[in-house]
Structures are given as structure tokens and as C-alpha cells.
Amino acid sequence: MESYNSSFLWTLMVVFLLNISFLSVQGLGVNWGTRATHPLSPDIVVKLMKDNGFDKVKLFEAEPFVLDALRNSGIQVMLGIPNDFLATLASGVRVAEDWVTKNVSAYVSRGVDIRYVAVGNEPFLKTYKNMFTNATLPAVQNIQAALIKAGLGRQVKVTVPLNADVYESSSAGVPSEGNFRADIHDLMISIVQFLSDNAAPITINIYPFLSLYADPHFPIDFAFFSGTNAPVVDGSVSYTNVFDANYDTLVWALEKNGFSSMPIIVGEIGWPTDGDSNANLQYARKFNQGLMSRIIRGQGTPKRKTPPDVYVFGLIDEDAKSVDPGNFERHWGIFKYDGSVKYKLDMGKNRTLVPAKGVRYFQKQWCVLAPGASESDPNLADSISYACTHADCTSLGYGSSCNGLDARSNASYAFNKYFQTLNQQKGACDFHNLSVITKIQPKTGKAGCEFEIMIDLGKHEKARKTPASAAAGRLQGYGYLAIVAFLLSSIVGWVS
Numbered sequence: 001m002e003s004y005n006s007s008f009l010w011t012l013m014v015v016f017l018l019n020i021s022f023l024s025v026q027g028l029g030v031n032w033g034t035r036a037t038h039p040l041s042p043d044i045v046v047k048l049m050k051d052n053g054f055d056k057v058k059l060f061e062a063e064p065f066v067l068d069a070l071r072n073s074g075i076q077v078m079l080g081i082p083n084d085f086l087a088t089l090a091s092g093v094r095v096a097e098d099w100v101t102k103n104v105s106a107y108v109s110r111g112v113d114i115r116y117v118a119v120g121n122e123p124f125l126k127t128y129k130n131m132f133t134n135a136t137l138p139a140v141q142n143i144q145a146a147l148i149k150a151g152l153g154r155q156v157k158v159t160v161p162l163n164a165d166v167y168e169s170s171s172a173g174v175p176s177e178g179n180f181r182a183d184i185h186d187l188m189i190s191i192v193q194f195l196s197d198n199a200a201p202i203t204i205n206i207y208p209f210l211s212l213y214a215d216p217h218f219p220i221d222f223a224f225f226s227g228t229n230a231p232v233v234d235g236s237v238s239y240t241n242v243f244d245a246n247y248d249t250l251v252w253a254l255e256k257n258g259f260s261s262m263p264i265i266v267g268e269i270g271w272p273t274d275g276d277s278n279a280n281l282q283y284a285r286k287f288n289q290g291l292m293s294r295i296i297r298g299q300g301t302p303k304r305k306t307p308p309d310v311y312v313f314g315l316i317d318e319d320a321k322s323v324d325p326g327n328f329e330r331h332w333g334i335f336k337y338d339g340s341v342k343y344k345l346d347m348g349k350n351r352t353l354v355p356a357k358g359v360r361y362f363q364k365q366w367c368v369l370a371p372g373a374s375e376s377d378p379n380l381a382d383s384i385s386y387a388c389t390h391a392d393c394t395s396l397g398y399g400s401s402c403n404g405l406d407a408r409s410n411a412s413y414a415f416n417k418y419f420q421t422l423n424q425q426k427g428a429c430d431f432h433n434l435s436v437i438t439k440i441q442p443k444t445g446k447a448g449c450e451f452e453i454m455i456d457l458g459k460h461e462k463a464r465k466t467p468a469s470a471a472a473g474r475l476q477g478y479g480y481l482a483i484v485a486f487l488l489s490s491i492v493g494w495v496s
């Protein structure tokens with residue numbers, strides 16, 4: 001009896017310790033968007049997340065190739081529904097049932113660990129002019145009903161990712177004055193009530209960068225986590241950063257309306273590295289390191305000591321995103337388009353970011369302005385404009401990493417972007433005979449601005465489909481189960 005007890009306890013302890021080491025950086029989430037001309041293969045991205053300790057991912061919609069790659073990955077999923085689909089979902093519960101059957105149940109049964117359905121994406125943003133206001137709550141209710149019908153009511157929770165402009169504080173600007181925005185106040189209460197009744201969290205996106213972008217007089221040190229000379233004093237609390245102040249404004253708004261224990265998730269937070277004078281590597285690193293250090297310490301805010309689950313925005317740059325909000329929109333990644341590391345980030349436990357593995361590139365050739373071409377050629381401006389309409393030239397803009405190149409390098413940058421974006425195709429380096437392909441790496445003459453080579457998705461696709469690598473993926477997924485099974489069999493062995 002004695003030996004049974006001790007070996008059983010010992011085994012439990014081993015299982016417990018294994019759990020700790022398997023889930024080393026618990027509670028680290030990231031947004032994975034796929035609006036890129038050349039999205040990295042999902043298998044490479046899943047490995048990238050695991051290698052960097054991300055154990056939660058937020059997706060903007062149900063894409064089969066992405067969800068398939070997350071099977072048995074150990075990564076928890078928040079699955080988004082685009083705003084454009086809200087009206088359809090609101091129109092009837094049958095549509096929601098179809099959505100849940102096809103996009104949730106089907107993947108859950110195949111080993112995708114879906115924990116949340118995020119209905120809409122910042123649907124009440126003021127710039128949408130109430131386009132999604134009426135459909136959001138009915139869509140949430142229909143998805144919830146469909147989840148219950150599918151037997152997933154406990155396992156999968158609904159939520160709505162909201163922009164931080166759904167709440168505000170009065171003229172004083174202190175968190176304790178926080179309440180929901182007047183024009184949607186009653187709607188917000190109905191939504192929060194519904195989420196609360198279903199033990200679901202509220203999700204909020206907080207962007208100190210956008211505060212700075214919108215207001216050039218915004219005190220810049222308040223945007224980061226490193227303290228400020230002019231804290232916002234709210235009663236006995238001094239707020240030293242906009243994140244705490246913003247988050248606590250929501251906590252106050254919830255408390256004031258009777259929801260003081262409502263769970264909150266930070267659905268998006270981050271800092272872009274290009275496309276604006278405040279979007280650069282130093283600021284992005286400073287902000288994201290401040291954020292990461294809080295997550296590692298398990299630090300909450302003055303008003304709520306329990307830290308929220310946080311999903312960093314974003315994982316990888318997306319060169320096909322709309323630039324309506326600004327040129328920075330394509331540069332939110334902590335990794336570049338190819339999964340390479342942009343800057344050093346201390347991820348805790350003596351770890352820093354590690355790059356994607358197994359990425360294949362096109363051959364080392366670039367499209368540049370021909371040596372004989374004249375800068376005053378009448379076709380040059382149109383050629384640059386054409387290249388930049390079909391490829392991402394946001395790095396050339398004011399305040400960006402490639403701004404201020406001389407005219408020749410500027411043209412070459414645009415030509416090369418187009419050539420790479422079109423997979424180095426024959427004919428993609430032909431701008432009225434003003435361009436030429438070179439195998440000698442060209443230099444832009446500006447640090448931090450490079451002529452890039454695009455990733456070769458054709459090679460990825462082949463690599464992804466080989467049976468050997470698929471089998472390796474499955475083995476990896478079962479590794480943990482195998483160890484548990486081994487330990488369980490040892491218990492049985494000792495007992496008998």
C-alpha cells in the first residue's frame with residue numbers, strides 16, 4: 001500500500017512537471033492574419049508559433065488550410081467571423097447552425113482546439129457609421145444557440161472583439177469616469193448582459209500607437225510601459241501608461257453597469273514597424289517588450305490585478321491589407337513577410353524570438369532601373385506608379401524605412417517590389433525598357449531599407465504535401481499523449 005501511494009504520487013508529480021514544461025509560456029496569444037500576396041505555408045506558421053511559445057491564436061475567419069494546420073497542435077483557437085457576414089447570421093438561426101457545423105464542429109472533431117468564436121471585428125467602430133450595429137447582437141445570439149445545439153456550449157464561448165472606442169471617459173479623461181459610448185450604450189449593455197449570461201468574455205482591442213497617430217500632441221512616453229513624467233492621476237491611482245488607463249476605463253464602465261467581474265480579453269495589441277514616422281523598429285520593440293514583460297510577470301492593471309489573456313497583433317506582416325487606415329497597416333508583424341525576426345524580444349525563460357524554419361525563396365535576382373535609363377524619362381513616373389499599384393510600396397512613403405532614397409534607388413525599389421510580387425515572372429521586369437534584371441544584390445543606400453526576394457509558395461506547397469512530413473506532424477501531435485499513456489501504464493505496472 002505504502003509503495004503504491006508513493007509511486008502514484010511520484011507519477012502524478014511527473015505528469016504535473018511535464019505539463020509545466022510543455023506549456024512553458026502559458027497565456028500568450030497572437031493574431032494570425034493571411035492578407036498577404038504570399039502567405040507563409042500554415043504548417044510553417046504553426047511551427048513558428050510553437051517555437052516562440054504562442055499557445056493561443058486568433059483568426060479572422062475560418063480558412064480550411066489554416067484550421068487544418070492547427071489540428072493537434074496544442075494551440076487554442078479564437079475563430080473570427082467577418083463583419084460582412086453578420087447580417088446573414090442575424091437573419092436566422094439556421095444560417096448560424098450551418099456556420100457552426102461546417103466551421104466549428106467539423107474542425108473540433110478533427111482535433112482543432114477552438115475555444116472562442118469571435119463574432120464580427122470591431123463592428124461598432126465609428127468609421128463604419130452604424131453599418132453593423134443592428135446585426136451584431138442577433139448574430140451573437142444565433143451563434144450561441146447554434147453552439148449549444150451542436151453540444152459545444154461549454155467548450156466554445158462567443159465573444160465580440162470591440163474597438164476601444166466603444167467606451168469613453170467624460171471630459172476629465174480619467175478611467176473612473178468611464179462608461180460605454182452614449183450612442184451605443186444600451187446596445188453595449190445588452191451585449192455584455194448576453195455574454196455574461198453565457199459565461200463568455202468581452203474582447204477589446206487597444207492601440208496606443210493609434211492614439212499617437214491620431215494626435216501628434218499625445219504624450220509619447222505615455223504610449224509605452226516605461227513610465228511618464230506626467231501621469232494621469234485618478235483619485236489615489238497614478239496612471240503611467242495609456243494601456244492601464246484605457247483598460248481600466250473599460251473595467252469602470254463594466255462595474256458601473258453591474259458587471260464588475262466580467263472577464264476581459266485583449267484581442268489585439270501591438271505596434272507597427274513601418275509606414276509612419278512613429279512606426280519603426282525601436283518603438284515597436286520598446287512597446288512589445290514592455291507588453292511581453294508584463295505578460296511574463298503576470299501583471300494586471302491598478303483596477304484589476306488579474307492579468308487578461310492577450311493576443312498580440314500581429315504575427316506576420318501582410319502586404320495585401322487595405323491601407324485605408326494608413327500605410328502602417330501592412331507592418332504590424334513581429335515577424336517579416338517571410339517569418340524572419342524584425343527585432344530582438346525577450347520572451348522570458350531566457351528565450352528570444354526565433355525565425356520561421358523551412359522557408360523557400362525565389363532565386364537571387366532583382367529587377368532594377370537599367371543603368372542606361374534616364375531619370376527624366378517621360379515613362380518613369382507612370383512605371384513607378386504602375387508597379388506600386390500592384391505591389392506594396394508603403395515603405396517608400398513619408399516617415400517610412402525607404403523614404404528619401406535617391407530617384408534611381410526609388411525607381412529600382414518599386415520595380416523590384418513588382419517583380420518579386422509577381423513571382424519573378426518573365427515579363428514582370430519590363431517597364432518600357434527602363435528596367436533590367438540583375439543577379440548582383442543591389443543596395444538602396446539606406447540602412448534598414450533592402451531590396452527583398454519573395455518567398456516561393458510553389459516550393460512550400462510541394463514540401464507541405466509530402467506524406468513523410470504529414471506523418472511527422474501527426475507523430476508530433478501524439479507525442480504528449482504517448483508519454484501520458486506510458487506513465488499511466490507504469491502506474492498500472494506498479495499497482496499490479
Ligand SMILES: *[C@@H]1O[C@H](CO)[C@@H](O)[C@H](O)[C@H]1NC(C)=O
Nearest residue numbers: 061062063082098099102103
Ligand atoms: C465558414 O466560414 C467561411 C469563412 O468565413 C465562410 O466563407 C463560409 O461561408 C462558412 N461556412 C458556412 C457554412 O457558413
Ligand SMILES: *[C@@H]1O[C@H](CO)[C@@H](O)[C@H](O)[C@H]1NC(C)=O
Nearest residue numbers: 128129130131132133134135
Ligand atoms: C437599425 O434599426 C433601427 C430600428 O429598427 C433603424 O431605425 C435603423 O435604420 C437601423 N440601422 C441600420 C443601419 O440599418
Ligand SMILES: *[C@@H]1O[C@H](CO)[C@@H](O)[C@H](O)[C@H]1NC(C)=O
Nearest residue numbers: 346347348349350351352353
Ligand atoms: C541564457 O542564455 C545564454 C546564451 O544562450 C546563456 O549563456 C546563459 O547562461 C543563459 N542564462 C540562464 C539563466 O539560463
Ligand SMILES: *[C@@H]1O[C@H](CO)[C@@H](O)[C@H](O)[C@H]1NC(C)=O
Nearest residue numbers: 384388393396406407410411
Ligand atoms: C519614389 O516613388 C514614389 C512611389 O511610391 C513616388 O511617389 C515618388 O515621387 C518617388 N520619388 C522620387 C524621388 O523619385
Ligand SMILES: *[C@@H]1O[C@H](CO)[C@@H](O)[C@H](O)[C@H]1NC(C)=O
Nearest residue numbers: 379429430431432433434435
Ligand atoms: C524595348 O526594346 C526593344 C529592343 O531594343 C524594342 O524592340 C521595343 O520596342 C522596346 N519597347 C518599348 C516599350 O520601348
